[in-house]
Amino acid sequence: MFRNYLKSALRFLKRNKLFAGINILGLSLALAATFIILLFVINELSYNNGYKNRKQIYRVLVNYVDYSGTEAGTDDEAPYALSKSIKDEFSQVKYVARVRNMKGFQIKLKDEFIPIRDAVGSDSQIFKIFDIPVDGDQDNIHDNPNSIVLSRKQAQKFFPDENPVGKEIVALVNDKEEVFLVKGVFDDIRVNSTLQADCFINSTLPLERLNKKFKDENVETNWRSNYWITWLLLNKNADVASLDKQLRELEKKVYGEKDRYDFSVQNLTEVYLNSQEINSSASQGSMKNIRIFSAIALLIIIVAAFNYIILSTAVSTGRAKEIGIRKTNGASIQSIREQLLNESVVLAMLALPIALLLAWQGKPYAEDLFQTKLLIINSNIAIYAVVYMSLTLLIGLASGLYTSSILSKLKVISILKNSAQTGKRKSRVRFALIVVQLVIFCSFISSTLIIRSQYQYALEKDPGYRNKDILFIDMGKSSPDSKAFINSIKSYPNVISAGGAVEALPRLGSLPYNYEHFQDKSKKVSVEILGVDYDFIETMGIHLLEGRSFSREFSSDPEHSFIINEAAVKALGITEPIGKPIDNGKIIGVVKDFNVHSLHSNIPPLMFVVSDAFVLQVAIHHKPGTLKNLLPLIEAEWKKIAPDQPFNFKTVEEYNKEIYTAEKNLSVIISIFTLFSLLIASLGLFGLTLFITTSRTKEIGVKKVLGSSGSTIIYSFLKENFIPVFIASALSVPITWYFMNKWLSNFSYKIPISLWFFAVAFIVAIAVVGATVFFHSWKASRINPVEALRYE
Amino acid sequence: MIYLKNIDKYYDSKFQRTFVLKAVNLEVKEGEFVSIMGPSGSGKSTLLNIIGLLDAPSAGEYSLYEKSVLDLKEKAKVDYHRNFMGFIFQAYHLIEEMTVYENIETPLIYKGVKSKDRQAMVADLLDRFNMVAKKDLFPQQLSGGQQQLVGIARAIIGKPKLLLADEPTGNLQSTQGEMIMETLKALNDEGMTIIQVTHNEKFAEYGKRIIRLEDGIIRGDKMNKTEFASVKD
Ligand SMILES: Nc1ncnc2c1ncn2[C@@H]1O[C@H](COP(=O)(O)OP(=O)(O)OP(=O)(O)O)[C@@H](O)[C@H]1O
Ligand SMILES: [Mg+2]
Numbered sequence A: 001m002f003r004n005y006l007k008s009a010l011r012f013l014k015r016n017k018l019f020a021g022i023n024i025l026g027l028s029l030a031l032a033a034t035f036i037i038l039l040f041v042i043n044e045l046s047y048n049n050g051y052k053n054r055k056q057i058y059r060v061l062v063n064y065v066d067y068s069g070t071e072a073g074t075d076d077e078a079p080y081a082l083s084k085s086i087k088d089e090f091s092q093v094k095y096v097a098r099v100r101n102m103k104g105f106q107i108k109l110k111d112e113f114i115p116i117r118d119a120v121g122s123d124s125q126i127f128k129i130f131d132i133p134v135d136g137d138q139d140n141i142h143d144n145p146n147s148i149v150l151s152r153k154q155a156q157k158f159f160p161d162e163n164p165v166g167k168e169i170v171a172l173v174n175d176k177e178e179v180f181l182v183k184g185v186f187d188d189i190r191v192n193s194t195l196q197a198d199c200f201i202n203s204t205l206p207l208e209r210l211n212k213k214f215k216d217e218n219v220e221t222n223w224r225s226n227y228w229i230t231w232l233l234l235n236k237n238a239d240v241a242s243l244d245k246q247l248r249e250l251e252k253k254v255y256g257e258k259d260r261y262d263f264s265v266q267n268l269t270e271v272y273l274n275s276q277e278i279n280s281s282a283s284q285g286s287m288k289n290i291r292i293f294s295a296i297a298l299l300i301i302i303v304a305a306f307n308y309i310i311l312s313t314a315v316s317t318g319r320a321k322e323i324g325i326r327k328t329n330g331a332s333i334q335s336i337r338e339q340l341l342n343e344s345v346v347l348a349m350l351a352l353p354i355a356l357l358l359a360w361q362g363k364p365y366a367e368d369l370f371q372t373k374l375l376i377i378n379s380n381i382a383i384y385a386v387v388y389m390s391l392t393l394l395i396g397l398a399s400g401l402y403t404s405s406i407l408s409k410l411k412v413i414s415i416l417k418n419s420a421q422t423g424k425r426k427s428r429v430r431f432a433l434i435v436v437q438l439v440i441f442c443s444f445i446s447s448t449l450i451i452r453s454q455y456q457y458a459l460e461k462d463p464g465y466r467n468k469d470i471l472f473i474d475m476g477k478s479s480p481d482s483k484a485f486i487n488s489i490k491s492y493p494n495v496i497s498a499g500g501a502v503e504a505l506p507r508l509g510s511l512p513y514n515y516e517h518f519q520d521k522s523k524k525v526s527v528e529i530l531g532v533d534y535d536f537i538e539t540m541g542i543h544l545l546e547g548r549s550f551s552r553e554f555s556s557d558p559e560h561s562f563i564i565n566e567a568a569v570k571a572l573g574i575t576e577p578i579g580k581p582i583d584n585g586k587i588i589g590v591v592k593d594f595n596v597h598s599l600h601s602n603i604p605p606l607m608f609v610v611s612d613a614f615v616l617q618v619a620i621h622h623k624p625g626t627l628k629n630l631l632p633l634i635e636a637e638w639k640k641i642a643p644d645q646p647f648n649f650k651t652v653e654e655y656n657k658e659i660y661t662a663e664k665n666l667s668v669i670i671s672i673f674t675l676f677s678l679l680i681a682s683l684g685l686f687g688l689t690l691f692i693t694t695s696r697t698k699e700i701g702v703k704k705v706l707g708s709s710g711s712t713i714i715y716s717f718l719k720e721n722f723i724p725v726f727i728a729s730a731l732s733v734p735i736t737w738y739f740m741n742k743w744l745s746n747f748s749y750k751i752p753i754s755l756w757f758f759a760v761a762f763i764v765a766i767a768v769v770g771a772t773v774f775f776h777s778w779k780a781s782r783i784n785p786v787e788a789l790r791y792e
Numbered sequence B: 001m002i003y004l005k006n007i008d009k010y011y012d013s014k015f016q017r018t019f020v021l022k023a024v025n026l027e028v029k030e031g032e033f034v035s036i037m038g039p040s041g042s043g044k045s046t047l048l049n050i051i052g053l054l055d056a057p058s059a060g061e062y063s064l065y066e067k068s069v070l071d072l073k074e075k076a077k078v079d080y081h082r083n084f085m086g087f088i089f090q091a092y093h094l095i096e097e098m099t100v101y102e103n104i105e106t107p108l109i110y111k112g113v114k115s116k117d118r119q120a121m122v123a124d125l126l127d128r129f130n131m132v133a134k135k136d137l138f139p140q141q142l143s144g145g146q147q148q149l150v151g152i153a154r155a156i157i158g159k160p161k162l163l164l165a166d167e168p169t170g171n172l173q174s175t176q177g178e179m180i181m182e183t184l185k186a187l188n189d190e191g192m193t194i195i196q197v198t199h200n201e202k203f204a205e206y207g208k209r210i211i212r213l214e215d216g217i218i219r220g221d222k223m224n225k226t227e228f229a230s231v232k233d
Helices: A002-015 A017-045 A080-089 A125-129 A152-158 A204-213 A240-255 A287-328 A333-370 A378-407 A412-416 A424-460 A476-490 A566-572 A627-641 A652-659 A661-695 A697-705 A710-744 A755-781 A785-790 B044-051 B074-083 B100-111 B115-128 B144-156 B174-189 B225-232
Strands: A057-065 A071-075 A093-101 A106-109 A112-115 A119-122 A134-136 A147-151 A168-173 A176-186 A199-202 A226-234 A261-267 A470-474 A495-501 A512-516 A524-532 A544-547 A561-565 A585-591 A606-610 A617-622 A648-651 B002-012 B017-028 B033-037 B059-064 B085-089 B162-166 B193-197 B209-214 B217-223
Touching (some): A002 A017, A017 A287, A017 A333, A017 A378, A017 A661, A080 A093, A080 A226, A080 A240, A093 A125, A119 A204, A147 A152, A152 A176, A199 A204, A287 A333, A287 A378, A287 A412, A287 A424, A333 A378, A333 A661, A424 A652, A424 A661, A424 A755, A470 A627, A470 A652, A476 A495, A476 A617, A476 A627, A566 A585, A566 A606, A617 A627, A648 A652, A652 A661, A661 A697, A661 A710, A661 A755, A697 A755, A710 A755, B017 B044, B017 B217, B033 B044, B044 B162, B074 B100, B085 B144, B100 B115, B100 B144, B115 B144, B144 B174, B162 B174, B174 B193
Parallel strands (some): A147 A176, A524 A606, A561 A585, B033 B193, B085 B162, B162 B193
Antiparallel strands (some): A057 A071, A057 A226, A057 A261, A106 A112, A106 A168, A134 A176, A470 A617, A470 A648, A495 A617, A512 A524, A561 A606, B002 B017, B002 B059, B209 B217
C-alpha cells in the first residue's frame, strides 16, 4: 500500500512539477532559515555546556560598593590575593584558579614573532576545574615561571608533527625575549566557552606586567587591585549560601567595615547569558536576542507552513476526479485520507534535504550576520533531527489532513459530473491562511522600518555636543604623554581645538557618586563624574549656560572646582548654583544637558572634574573637510610620543555607529528575514494564482465568448487578491505597534510610531501581490476562448 | 437481484420541485444485460447512479438480493463497491498518473488482494484484452477504445456480479464501440449482470432487455428482438 502512495505522490509531483517545485522550494527556504536560527539559538543556549562539571564551576564577582553604601557596579575581576585565601580557608572549594590574559605575548617561529591571542596566565588547577585533558605533567605544570602549556592547535603550529613536551620555545613576554619550557599539550578548548586559551603560562607573568604598569603598587598583595578572573570548583554538595557567609567574613577581615567590595559567586551556566549587568571582557549572549530570533523563526515557519497548505490544497483539488474514481473502485474514505496524508508527508519530507543544503550554503553568511561561529555540536544533532523531522512531518500532516478532509468528503457523483463544489468552505480557510501570512509579512516590513528609523534617529539626533568634525584618539598606554601630544596637535592650523577626557562621548561606562540633596539632607542623589582636561568641554561644543569653564589660570580648579549639568542642578535641588559648595570645592559652571550616554538612557546628573592626568581619549575638533590631510600629520605626532603603540582613531560618526551596532545588526537581520518571508509568501501567491488561473481557463474562455474584456478579467482577479491585503495590513497595525513599542521602550529617546510605517508596509504588500497576480491574470485574460473551450 | 420500487428523484429549488425520476419500478435478475435508452436529460445517469449507490433516491425502495440498501453506512457502501459492482464511464475516468497496469490493479489493492495474486489476475486480463504490450503506458498514450478497454478491465478485475456502464461507447468511433460491446457481451455470456446506458440503437441491441426512459418515467421495457428470436427457437 505505501509503495502505491509513494508512487502516486512522485507521479503527481512529476505532472505538477512547477507547483510542487514552488511548494518545496518555499518550504525549504523557510526550513533553512529556521535551521540557521535554531543553530544560533542552540549554540547560544549551550554555551559553556561542554563542561561536565559546569554545575560545580563558579566565577567570583566583585560588586563595588561606594562609601555611601550603594552598589556601583559589578566586575568579573577579583584581587590576586583572593584565590590564596579561598584555597586556604574555604573547605567547600576543591580547586581555585585565577586567570588573566597576557597582552602582547608572542612566540618565535623561525625568525618571526607570532602574536598569541589568548595567552592565559593562570594556576595549574585550571585544568582540574574545567577538566581539560593534558598530555604531560598536569600537577606541577606552573612550577617554574617560564613553563608553558600549549593547545593542540598551537603545538601543531610551532612543532609540526612532533611531541613538543620537554622542548623549548622563545617567547616575547613583557617586552623581553625569554625561553619557555613546554610542559604539556592540552586539548583545544571549544569555541563556545567563556574560558578561551591558546596557551597557559604562569600567573606571575601577567602579575609582573600589572606591577610594572602601576609602578609602585604591589598587585600581588593589594586587595584593591582587581584584575583576576577567579574560577572555583566546588565540592559536589557544596552550599553556596554558606560560601557567601564565608565571603562576608573574608571581606570584613581584609577591608574592614567601611568602603569595601562585596564578593559573590556566579555559576558557569549563568555566565554567558546572565551577565548583562557585569563589566566583563568575556563574550556574552543575550536572552533578548534569543527570544527575538526564535520568534522570527516561528513566524517564518508559520508563513511557510501556511503557504505549503494553501498551495497543496489548491493543487490537489485538481485531483478530485482521481479521488472519485478511486472511490468507485472501492476506496474507503479512510484509505483516501491515508493516501493524501502520505503523499503530503512525502512531499514535505523532500524539502528537508534541500533545506539542509541551503542552510549549509547560507551558514557562512549567517555567521557573519550573527557574528558568532555556528557550531554543529554532535550531541545536539539528535535535537535538530527530531525537531526538523517532526516539524516537516507536522506541516505535511496538517496540509494532508486539511486536503483530505475536503477531498474525501466530496460526493463521487458530483466529482464525476465535474460539478464538484470545492469552493466555499475551503476558500474561506485558505483566505484566513493568506491573511495570516500577509499579517506576518506586513508586520515584518513595518518593524524593519521602525528599527531602521530609530537607528537613523540615534545617529542623527543632536546630542547636545558637536557630532561632526571630531576625531577621537585612544591614548591607550600612552595616557601619561597626552598633554604633550595634545599640545603638539594644537599647533596645526586645521585643528580648531583639542581636549581630552576619560571617555569619548557618548560614554559607555559610568562612575556615580552620591551627594546630599541641597534641600533635604537625608536624601542621596547619584551623580556621575566625568574627568576632563581644560579644553574638552569647549572642543566638544558642550554649551555653558552660566558661570565659567575650567581654566589653567585658577590653580584650585583641579581639586576644588566643579561644573555640573542642568540635570544635576535639578536633581540636587540647587538654586543659584554658581559658587555653591559641593564635595571639597564649589560649583563654577553649569552646562546645558547633553546626551552623556547613548539614547538608551536618560541624561543623568553629571559633574565634570578637571585634570590633565585623566586623559584616555583625545577629542580633536578640526575644520570641516580637512580630516584627510590632517590624519597623517596627527599620526606623525603620535609616532613621536608613542613609536611602538598602535594609533587608534575614530571619527565621532564612526564611534556613534559602534554604539548602536546592536540596533544595526537587528535591523539587518530582520530585513533579511523580511525578504525571506516576502520571497516565500510571493512564491506561494505566484503558485496559487497560477493554479487558479489555469483551472479557470474554461471559465475565462466562456466569459470572453460572452464578451467580457481582458481588463475586466484582470480587475476581478486583482480585486479578489487585494481584499486580504487590506485586512492583513489593518491587522498588522496593533500587533506591530505592541511589539515595537516594547522594543522602543529600551530607549529614553525614541521616534514616535507613525502611520507611514504601516502605509509603506501596505504599499509593499499591495505591490508584491499586485505584481504576482497581475502577471498571471494578464496571461489568462489573453486566452483565446476557442483554445480554452476545445478541451472537454 | 436488483429491485427498485417507486423510486423518485427530485431536486428542490427555491420555487419548485423538479422530478428527474418519477415512480420508477425496475427489477433486474442475475445474468441480465439491460440497455437503458432515452433522450438527454431523461434521468438515465441518475438511475444508474442510484443503482450504483453513488446517489440516493428521494423516495422509494431499493434492495439488492432482498436487502434494503437505502440507509447503508459509508463502510457498507465501500464494501459493495469493492466486492459487488464495477463501473465504466463515458469519459473513461482512468487515473492519469498511473500506468495501464496500475489502473487495472487499483481495485484489487483496495480489496486487499495479495501482490502475487494481483499480478496473476492483472496479467490474465491484459492477456484477454490483448493489452500486454501496453501495460506500462499511461492512459494519455492510448486510443479512446483502448482506454475504455482498460476501464472495463479495471471494472471487472474484482469479478463483480454487477457491471454498470454509463455510455461506455459515447466517446468512441463505431468500430471501437463495437469492440467494446462485443467485450461486454462476452462478459455477460460468462454470467455477469450488466446495465448500460446508451444513445446508440445498434449498441442497445447488444442488451437482452431495453428500457426506455422519458422525463424520468419508464415508457418501455421489453425483451430484445433477437433475444425474443432466440427464446422462440
Ligand atoms: N444537482 C442537480 N440539481 C438539479 N437538477 C439536476 C441535478 N443533477 C441532475 N439534474 C437534472 O436531472 C436530469 C437528469 O439528468 P441525468 O444526468 O440523469 O440525464 P441523462 O439522461 O443521463 O442525460 P444525458 O443523456 O445527457 O447523459 C437533468 O435534467 C438534470 O438537469
Ligand atoms: Mg447521462
